[in-house]
Amino acid sequence: xxxxxxxxxxxxxxxxxxxxxxxxxxxxxxxxxxxxxxxxxxxxxxxxxxxxxxxxxxxxxxxxxxxxxxxxxxxxxxxxxxxxxxxxxxxxxxxxxxxxxxxxxxxxxxxxxxxxxxxxxxxxxxxxxxxxxxxxxxxxxxxxxxxxxxxxxxxxxxxxxxxxxxxxxxxxxxxxxxxxxxxxxxxxxxxxxxxxxxxxxxxxxxxxxxxxxxx
Amino acid sequence: xxxxxxxxxxxxxxxxxxxxxxxxxxxxxxxxxxxxxxxxxxxxxxxxxxxxxxxxxxxxxxxxxxxxxxxxxxxxxxxxxxxxxxxxxxxxxxxxxxxxxxxxxxxxxxxxxxxxxxxxxxxxxxxxxxxxxxxxxxxxxxxxxxxxxxxxxxxxxxxxxxxxxxxxxxxxxxxxxxxxxxxxxxxxx
Numbered sequence: 078x079x080x081x082x083x084x085x086x087x088x089x090x091x092x093x094x095x096x097x098x099x100x101x102x103x104x105x106x107x108x109x110x111x112x113x114x115x116x117x118x119x120x121x122x123x124x125x126x127x128x129x130x131x132x133x134x135x136x137x138x139x140x141x142x143x144x145x146x147x148x149x150x151x152x153x154x155x156x157x158x159x160x161x162x163x164x165x166x167x168x169x170x171x172x173x174x175x176x177x178x179x180x181x182x183x184x185x186x187x188x189x190x191x192x193x194x195x196x197x198x199x200x201x202x203x204x205x206x207x208x209x210x211x212x213x214x215x216x217x218x219x220x221x222x223x224x225x226x227x228x229x230x231x232x233x234x235x236x237x238x239x240x241x242x243x244x245x246x247x248x249x250x251x252x253x254x255x256x257x258x259x260x261x262x263x264x265x266x267x268x269x270x271x272x273x274x275x276x277x278x279x280x281x282x283x284x285x286x287x288x289x290x291x292x
Numbered sequence: 293x294x295x296x297x298x299x300x301x302x303x304x305x306x307x308x309x310x311x312x313x314x315x316x317x318x319x320x321x322x323x324x325x326x327x328x329x330x331x332x333x334x335x336x337x338x339x340x341x342x343x344x345x346x347x348x349x350x351x352x353x354x355x356x357x358x359x360x361x362x363x364x365x366x367x368x369x370x371x372x373x374x375x376x377x378x379x380x381x382x383x384x385x386x387x388x389x390x391x392x393x394x395x396x397x398x399x400x401x402x403x404x405x406x407x408x409x410x411x412x413x414x415x416x417x418x419x420x421x422x423x424x425x426x427x428x429x430x431x432x433x434x435x436x437x438x439x440x441x442x443x444x445x446x447x448x449x450x451x452x453x454x455x456x457x458x459x460x461x462x463x464x465x466x467x468x469x470x471x472x473x474x475x476x477x478x479x480x481x
Contacts, residue, residue, distance in 0.1 A: 082324075085325065113351075116351070118343070119340065121350050126353060128354040142332065145331055149329060210322065233297070235304070236304055236322050236326060246340060248335065251304060251305075
């Protein structure tokens with residue numbers, strides 16, 4: 078189908094690079110990580126250095142990862158995929174839910190019951206459509222363990238995009254974004270970026286459908 | 293309705309690709325997008341084993357040349373006279389100004405290295421920044437405590453005397469003000 082295959086030929090069809098800059102990431106304090114003792118072993122390649130025991134995340138790598146992740150979400154939204162925002166931080170649960178409502182997508186910021194993805198047909202009834210993308214705005218739950226949904230998405234073959242802080246495990250997340258997940262400014266920046274990409278992708282889809290109908 | 297739930301074997305993409313090749317699954321929405329824009333690292337599960345033996349710290353510590361000046365500044369003067377106001381992104385603390393002045397004087401090269409520190413202190417005093425040395429503060433506090441414990445009666449007497457002096461000063465200030473206002477009144481008319 079030409080409508081779906083054409084966007085894949087451009088490297089940056091939705092022009093996500095213009096939505097953020099290095100200065101924006103720095104001002105939103107995305108580069109600040111946790112202390113040296115909290116560091117996860119697999120986050121070491123994404124860390125720039127350690128300033129007086131506090132980890133500083135390499136923003137050049139974050140830019141690359143963020144561009145890939147936003148591009149992926151834009152394409153999924155263009156193809157009318159279901160997106161689920163997940164964050165177990167109580168401080169930002171309202172922000173995440175309002176972001177999801179504005180995008181027209183879904184959010185889950187409460188306690189994750191065991192079989193929501195893996196046991197979906199029994200929990201929700203048969204014929205459920207599972208989400209096509211999970212976006213983690215903080216990949217740990219309230220006990221500082223990796224969120225169960227990361228493992229469940231890998232089980233159900235659902236791709237994930239997630240913000241990984243210096244104490245998180247980025248192995249199972251398809252498109253990790255190394256960055257701070259504790260500051261309010263950083264979370265507002267991420268919510269703003271995801272909201273803008275999804276709305277842009279959906280508008281583009283509506284326009285392209287209208288054009289193809291006219292032809 | 294087949295599926296592969298083994299999250300520890302390969303990545304999501306490799307499993308779906310193999311299932312598609314067999315033909316037991318319909319192509320999912322995200323497959324083409326992933327194939328066109330793969331991530332920098334394939335999301336394969338790795339066991340998070342802790343390091344054994346001698347632990348090598350792979351992450352480099354961040355230190356700048358100016359840190360030596362900053363360390364000396366904080367050791368001598370304590371934390372600066374003004375608190376840090378981080379709401380402005382272009383805020384320069386007293387320590388930062390000290391470091392910049394130090395670098396300027398160093399580049400000029402006319403002053404010797406040992407005297408650079410004192411010269412920057414004097415230069416900052418000249419530009420209006422008051423720096424209090426950490427040692428002297430402690431001495432003043434100790435003196436005050438000694439005075440209070442020795443003679444509370446004397447302290448009270450001193451307080452009353454000071455208050456009287458201040459009242460006298462206020463009265464003196466009021467009378468010249470009255471005189472000034474009287475002088476001003478005839479002027480505009």
